[in-house]
Amino acid sequence: MTPEGSLLAASDLHKTYGATPALDGAEFSVHPGEVVAVLGPSGSGKSTLLHCLAGIIRPDRGTVRYADRDLTTMSDADRSALRRTDFGFVFQFGQLVPELTCLENVALPLRLNGARRKEAERQAREWLERLEVEEVHRQRPGEVSGGQGQRVAVARALATRPRVIFADEPTGALDSLNGERVMTLLTDAARETRAAVVLVTHETRVAAYSDREITVRDGKVKDLLAGLR
């Protein structure tokens, strides 16, 4: 059953790699505008959960419902299209395209969704401003600092105004000050646009930017608030 009002919800997820169960009956839900931190020790299944929720991998069993659609029964092409239009991604290392300028990187998802170059670059510029890195718009990712590159990556994830943002250790490669600024900008923008955020992190100070947390242990999810809802 999908929790009432949730935008993305997973139920009884199972995923096994070889003989190793990565997910063993995991449950999850997130509401629009809500930031949920996914905590747990290394190898507990956090990233596998995120990949299942984002439709990057298909679970062996269980359902992932996003806005009344079941991701687990959709075709690969449909899931790819959904990821492009409705989901945004931020990873530990920005994964920007090295040959493109920072502005072109942010404009890229807008272009892929059909926006004309001028309009895409206008919007991209606004997001770079919002993320306080407007000055690097002509530079390539290799020419900017780690903190700047990660802000460009966040700008790119937000540019298409996704309804869900998946962030996997988004501050893992940053120093404390940069990490905190990125978290503030990311969560402020998400709350303002009513985007849901699934935030995988092992840093509790980063998790403190969330509205609530769940803990993954041995592929099972412990949601301490679940009983109170």
Place this chain on the structure above:
Amino acid sequence: MSIGHTLLGLLESGPRHGYDLKRAFDEHFGHDRPLHYGQVYSTMSRLLKNGLVEVDGVEAGAGPERKRYAITDAGVTDVGQWLSRPEKPEPYLQSTLYTKVVLALMTGRDAAELLDTQRAEHLRLMRGLTERKRQGDLADQLICDHALFHLEADLRWLELTAARLDGLAQTVHG
């Protein structure tokens, strides 16, 4: 915190009335625990007795007399010595949490559950501090960061203990 030394330090920039001292203290250091007037006056009379402050003037009004205090040379030396003396680091060896975990294991209760509940409580407090940081000035950020780093250290201990529960259970029952 040494209230005496802090009030003395505040007097270094110039003489103040007791009421001004309280206001300055609360503004800079008393975010969660403002000083009571009684504390200010009892501290000032102790500092007076020890020659670290002197009465700089008295204003007579409708209410009680208002004394203005000034720091003495001995007071300035005392503040200097206090600032240069390192604080004793907390040994953190009398942990209630540790006791609870061991007792839970000894009595056959769910220690993992206890750790999960504690983690949620720590995170709840960290969320409040993070929100205060978002809205606060630099002083707020510094004071909240100090608390956040300590809570983070506690949480790292909780994680490590959770990973070691099986071994700890054997030791306790062994």
